[in-house]
Amino acid sequence: MTERAAASGSLSSLREANRALVVETVRRYGGLTQVELAAATGLSTATVSTLVRELLAAGVVETTTTTRSGRRAQLVTLAKRVGLAIGVQIGHRHMRVVLSDFGYDVVAEQSLPLPPDHRVDTCLDRAALLAVDMLERVGSALDDVVAIGVGVPAPVDASTGMVSVRGIMRGWDEVHLGHVLHKRLGRPVFVDNDANLGALAESMLGAAKEYRDSIFVRASHGVGAGIVIAGRVHRGFAGTAGEIGHVQVDPAGDICRCGSRGCLDTIVGAQALIEPLRANLGSVALRDVIQLAVDGDPGCQQVIADAGAQIGAVVAGLGMAVNPQCIVVGGELAETGEVLLGPLRDAVRRRVLLNQIAPLEVVPAELGQRAEVLGAVLLAIQSSDFGGGGAG
Amino acid sequence: MALNARTRVPLLSLSGITKRFNAVEALVDVDFEVNAHEVVALVGDNAAGKSTLAKIIAGVLSPDAGLMEIDGEAVSIANPSAAHALGIATVFQDLALCENLDVTSNIFLGRELRAKLAIDDSRMENVARGILRDLTSRIPSVRTPVSTLSGGQRQSVAIARTLVGSPRIVVLDEPTSALSVAHTAEVLTYIERLRDLGLGVVLISHNMNDVRAVSDRIEVLRHGRNNGSFSADAVTHEEILGAITGASVTAAHARALAI
Numbered sequence: 001m002t003e004r005a006a007a008s009g010s011l012s013s014l015r016e017a018n019r020a021l022v023v024e025t026v027r028r029y030g031g032l033t034q035v036e037l038a039a040a041t042g043l044s045t046a047t048v049s050t051l052v053r054e055l056l057a058a059g060v061v062e063t064t065t066t067t068r069s070g071r072r073a074q075l076v077t078l079a080k081r082v083g084l085a086i087g088v089q090i091g092h093r094h095m096r097v098v099l100s101d102f103g104y105d106v107v108a109e110q111s112l113p114l115p116p117d118h119r120v121d122t123c124l125d126r127a128a129l130l131a132v133d134m135l136e137r138v139g140s141a142l143d144d145v146v147a148i149g150v151g152v153p154a155p156v157d158a159s160t161g162m163v164s165v166r167g168i169m170r171g172w173d174e175v176h177l178g179h180v181l182h183k184r185l186g187r188p189v190f191v192d193n194d195a196n197l198g199a200l201a202e203s204m205l206g207a208a209k210e211y212r213d214s215i216f217v218r219a220s221h222g223v224g225a226g227i228v229i230a231g232r233v234h235r236g237f238a239g240t241a242g243e244i245g246h247v248q249v250d251p252a253g254d255i256c257r258c259g260s261r262g263c264l265d266t267i268v269g270a271q272a273l274i275e276p277l278r279a280n281l282g283s284v285a286l287r288d289v290i291q292l293a294v295d296g297d298p299g300c301q302q303v304i305a306d307a308g309a310q311i312g313a314v315v316a317g318l319g320m321a322v323n324p325q326c327i328v329v330g331g332e333l334a335e336t337g338e339v340l341l342g343p344l345r346d347a348v349r350r351r352v353l354l355n356q357i358a359p360l361e362v363v364p365a366e367l368g369q370r371a372e373v374l375g376a377v378l379l380a381i382q383s384s385d386f387g388g389g390g391a392g
Numbered sequence: 393m394a395l396n397a398r399t400r401v402p403l404l405s406l407s408g409i410t411k412r413f414n415a416v417e418a419l420v421d422v423d424f425e426v427n428a429h430e431v432v433a434l435v436g437d438n439a440a441g442k443s444t445l446a447k448i449i450a451g452v453l454s455p456d457a458g459l460m461e462i463d464g465e466a467v468s469i470a471n472p473s474a475a476h477a478l479g480i481a482t483v484f485q486d487l488a489l490c491e492n493l494d495v496t497s498n499i500f501l502g503r504e505l506r507a508k509l510a511i512d513d514s515r516m517e518n519v520a521r522g523i524l525r526d527l528t529s530r531i532p533s534v535r536t537p538v539s540t541l542s543g544g545q546r547q548s549v550a551i552a553r554t555l556v557g558s559p560r561i562v563v564l565d566e567p568t569s570a571l572s573v574a575h576t577a578e579v580l581t582y583i584e585r586l587r588d589l590g591l592g593v594v595l596i597s598h599n600m601n602d603v604r605a606v607s608d609r610i611e612v613l614r615h616g617r618n619n620g621s622f623s624a625d626a627v628t629h630e631e632i633l634g635a636i637t638g639a640s641v642t643a644a645h646a647r648a649l650a651i
Contacts, residue, residue: 093605
């Protein structure tokens with residue numbers, strides 16, 4: 001996330017800073033009335049009114065009439081023509097592409113099933129084609145896209161846009177993901193880990209939006225976590241912060257993709273969940289196990305509940321380190337609701353230091369399966385160079 | 393709906409199917425089965441016999457020899473209506489749509505809904521709209537003539553047809569070959585949904601990405617014979633190609649060729 005350095009004290013630079021603040025706030029909330037803007041920015045209503053008029057003239061925002069508590073008010077939103085953002089989430093067996101405007105309204109979305117061990121070149125190619133297809137569908141063009149955000153199920157080094165740990169996504173290690181897509185689509189591309197993006201989305205738009213500090217746990221084919229501190233995602237130096245899937249839980253366990261022994265992923269990853277069910281159910285996919293658990297199959301529920309307890313034990317450790325206000329649980333396994341969440345919450349509550357200030361909430365993700373791809377959109381919007389009068 | 397693999401009877405089972413056209417051995421002693429809640433891909437080179445097998449399942453052709461069973465009971469599928477009555481729906485590569493008719497008429501062709509004796513247009517339109525909405529199709533109006541639709545939209549109409557009459561088995565012959573990525577995505581998502589609803593889906597495709605994305609099992613045909621049966625989550629792209637091209641020959645195939 002780029003920080004705008006505060007300009008020194010002249011009046012025009014103050015005005016510049018205030019204008020940027022108004023734009024940033026409107027972007028953050030999607031749409032606010034002028035009164036709400038004043039409250040959120042701390043500026044006076046008169047200043048807000050002047051700034052909005054200037055931004056309106058510059059074509060950066062648009063206003064519409066709306067009502068608030070029975071009174072007419074001017075709703076300020078970023079002008080749609082300012083742009084669209086594309087969010088791409090590459091999962092283990094699915095890819096999601098979403099077109100969103102700057103108010104975080106999803107304008108178009110598409111999901112594509114992927115083969116196991118999907119190849120990086122085909123995958124990125126299809127992502128690009130899907131994006132272009134969807135733009136046509138809404139009558140826009142690549143020029144309208146301000147930036148593209150991409151989420152992958154592996155830790156990412158933000159400065160290069162490359163996967164930062166070898167072996168987790170075979171074939172994806174040496175590729176400059178952002179660069180490849182940038183060449184195809186000609187727009188700025190920002191890449192991050194999918195759990196980090198889920199954390200970003202839930203903290204800005206979802207279950208953690210009332211909190212400054214939160215953790216997002218993504219329980220899917222593998223497990224990952226995103227950490228939000230003071231409203232910002234903490235990635236760590238090489239982008240591996242939150243990789244709870246690779247915390248060792250069994251010193252005598254199987255070798256993980258990352259090369260270590262007994263990682264959490266080796267006991268709660270998709271293969272580890274499906275294997276014990278093979279005798280009863282034959283060959284099933286993870287989503288079958290989840291559906292059966294939702295439908296009440298005891299074997300599947302058992303497997304997922306145990307996974308919840310094991311994930312919770314590791315998340316408790318992360319909770320001790322970060323001391324968040326809440327833990328949001330998402331990813332496909334979370335579709336089973338309390339089957340996963342109950343044991344996870346118990347394990348966390350049992351091991352995290354109770355404090356007098358606030359209980360540690362463990363809640364399901366509000367944005368469901370879209371958390372990561374909306375996080376990709378947020379990443380794109382936040383990372384794009386934007387500020388009163390700045391070039392796209 | 394039980395997923396127990398051990399005791400279930402296949403929805404559709406073909407054993408020892410043989411079909412000859414004069415000197416051409418289109419299919420020789422082919423076994424094939426589809427279970428409920430399963431996507432089986434049928435792959436192979438051109439002239440491997442995939443479309444012939446699909447036509448036999450659809451009732452367009454009759455085998456010269458072999459046994460066909462539905463739910464474990466022997467059946468003989470004499471014509472497409474018999475196939476439809478047995479719960480088999482098929483979408484062929486050429487889509488078989490009537491250009492002069494609109495979307496609704498095509499969806500209900502041959503199975504028009506009637507109110508007493510007259511054709512119930514408004515009910516058909518409502519049902520058609522509902523089906524297309526479920527398929528997240530972007531066809532603006534169900535009264536649009538099919539001749540004005542794009543390739544992907546026509547595919548949606550052809551697939552929508554399969555949902556009329558509650559089929560239990562859906563056979564799709566090259567459903568994604570002429571489509572954009574977005575339409576491919578919709579078709580593949582649709583196949584996943586059919587499987588999750590408990591249907592058996594037979595997917596004929598030469599696109600290995602699509603096949604491996606949605607299939608549970610992959611059956612390879614080579615020169616009209618079985619040449620490999622693979623579990624989709626374990627097999628590699630290369631192993632399937634080996635079976636298709638004969639770079640690796642299964643024992644059964646080797647016997648047949650007297651190698």
